[in-house]
Amino acid sequence: MRIIGSSGTQITESNITQLAKNNAERLTDSSNIKILDELNKNTDQLAERLRGFIRDQVTAFKKKGVVLGVSGGIDSAVALTLCVQEFGKENVYGLLLPEKESAPSSKILGAEICESLGVTYEEVPISPIIESLGIYEKKEQVIKRTCPEYDARIHKTSLVLPDFLNQGLLNVPHIRLIKDGETVGKYRLRANDYLELIGLQGVKQRSRMLVQYMYAEQMNYVVCGTTNKTELVLGQFVKYGDGGVDLEPLADCYKTQIYALAKHLRVNEEIIKRPPSADTWSHYTPDEEFYWRMPMHIIDQLLYAKEHKLPLEVTEKNTGLTRDTIEKSWRHFDRVKDTTEYIRAAPPVFYLGM
Template identity: 75%
Template sequence: MQILDELNKDIDKLSLDLGGFIKQNVVDFRKKGVLLGVSGGIDSAVALTLSVQELGAENVYGLLLPEKESAPSSTPLGAEICESLGVQYEEVPISPILESLDIYNKKDQVIKRACPEYDPEVHKTSLVLPDFLDGGLINVPYIKLAKDGEVIAQHRLKASDYLELIGLQGVKQRSRMIVQYMYAEKMNYAVCGTTNKTEMVLGQFVKYGDGGVDIEPLADCYKTQVYALAKHLDVNEAIRERPPSPDTWSHYTSDQDFYWRMPMHTIDQLLYAQEHKLPLDVVRENTGLPEEKIVRAQKHFDVVKKNTEYIRAVAPVFTLNGNH
């Protein structure tokens, strides 16, 4: 079998089913429409297009939520797809929220501890992990410093510094969600999420940030399927060709550089194979990877899934009868 063919089959039916899901939930929630944070990325573009096709542009609202470390192309691409679909939208920069919490300054202080030469007036930064399939260490994140678009240095992070940076960066997604709900509740709209299955399975989203939404139409679609949907829906080619990224670091950091640590099609095939318990020889034939790398990757996924269970779970609730 060809895993990518399985992932990408019946995309027209999938598109219709997803649109029906969005509409049904809007009806069930007694909402007038949906609101989305539009980032200029593939996931929000697909969710936006599906929403417009099912609900009509007049019942969809877009928010562009940039901050000073967003990629320069994010806002123009987000605005362009909203305009092409006839969706009303508004730009609400979240930098003032982050500045009021001193997020940028706190982040600079952490980076300076790891990178003595770091100058925020000169350098852009990104957080990355070594390539997993080529033998990179599993848990050694490091900071890259870039100047004039070129990486000039990289420094390993202590675990405590890494955790602090993750906490500071998560404020960006959580700030965006605060703004989305402020608008959605005023309009009586549902907040539509954009997390795909690759991200959902691996806990690649921020709890109460981009994970804090009313509906998640793409949560059972691997990233590969999202790209197939984008082509089927004729999403702007500039968005389809843009490397997927959380867009929270001043030096553009792709999902492959940090979260996936391997090509998108490879990780999706490995996750699909694990989900469907495919034989190793089938996985090897599809991915071109030797058996030891496949086994190592799937063990790694098991650890990641276990460590991120709390992100996907509803908060435990104490009850008087002793059940949790």
């Protein structure tokens, strides 16, 4: 994933560290900081800077407009709205990219926001791509090995991890079976089966990006990404999938800030109220149940406090968590960041003469 700053410079690990240091120095009286207030302030200025960034990058690429995958989620809704405000509806093209396990509301809400903004859009189902690779069949084989009672005709499935705040460092993934909206079974996944499922699920995001670039190149447009800072720090995106884009305007905005932007931009209230999810399982699984393992407002405050090196007592006051839980969370973030570093890294390039 290539991240570009508002000045047009590429953001590297050292840049991020220096920015965090500078920001920490500006926080002169950290004992009185209210983290959520910090995250939610100056939203109008933030929107203006984001529009300027999008304009500068599209101009630098010498492209005519923007293609964007519209998922019905809050990130793509905010990015789409900013693009339309900057370039006009005639220079933005929306793509609805459902597959057979997508929630029906994803397509409905995606179409609604495109129509409300006057954006031309097209629905391109990616199920044929996924089926051609046998992804659904292979996924069912893993689930059947794990869940003896699984019946695709009556069960929906999701992948979940233990709640971090209640179960701590336990990091054991489970397949959950749902029948008629109720959980009827929960089965622990073996490590190899978990890795196989993650690899199979990643094909969905990579298939969507394949379609987006097909359209972008035909139209001489850029592909705009929708990854936010919470996702970026935790490696919550697929390399060469939703991470394989031309620009990432939201990558320095925590998820909490995305919600503030959505309200400022008057995004559809149904989208704002919808729990965020990758939407790749037959049962709609919120990010809080798998990626984050804690409520959004808590994880963003913890990440913000860690980035700005806020004292433990200030973090305790803001989050309501114990010192021990905060320290465990920060160690957990470090481990996740280390294990997902390869996702954020550009591929190493060999140069003659090095």
